[in-house]
Amino acid sequence: MSKTKIERRIIADHELAQLPRAGLLRRLAALLYDMFLVASIWLILGYVIIFTFGFFADNTSVLIEGEVVTPRLLSLIQFIMMVSTMTCFYVWFWLRTGQTLGMIAWRIRALNLNNQPMSLRQALIRYALAWPSFWCLGIGYFYMYVSSTGDAMHEAFSRTKTVVLPKDARPF
Secondary structure: OOOOOOOOEEEOOHHOOOOOOOOHHHHHHHHHHHHHHHHHHHHHHHHHHHHHHHHHHHOEEEEEEOEEEEEEHHHHHHHHHHHHHHHHHHHHHHHHHHOOHHHHHEEEEEEEEOOOOOOOHHHHHHHHHHHOOOOOOOHHHHHHHHOOOOOOOOHHHHOEEEEEEOOOEEEO
């Protein structure tokens, strides 16, 4: 049995300009992969918050008439943790390599329109507008089908794009 070595290569700037835009299913699959990672982070940090909060407070949650009631401060802390960790997750990966772990698995990369890594401003705009694009019945993502470039609405506003990488491309 012979083993063949797959040669991985770095994509040149002129090649990035020729790459096709990623389709909707590939983007949603990458998003699903990323949500498993983010949920794992939330579980770990949530446990730390509840443990810490329970150490300094009498109760973290109370069962009242069959419903678990959590103190408002604890709920606020957990909400802030969830929003901030998800923001940091996406922005950090997009600034570092243009790819989250789900994007690596599905061979897609986010870049600015000049085929360079996006700026912090672009990453924050992209992140802030991606969630309304998704939660408003996916209208921001379905914009890809009417856009001449194939970009989602949050990409149009942030001046970024998501491209499909060739099979032999190195992820970073």
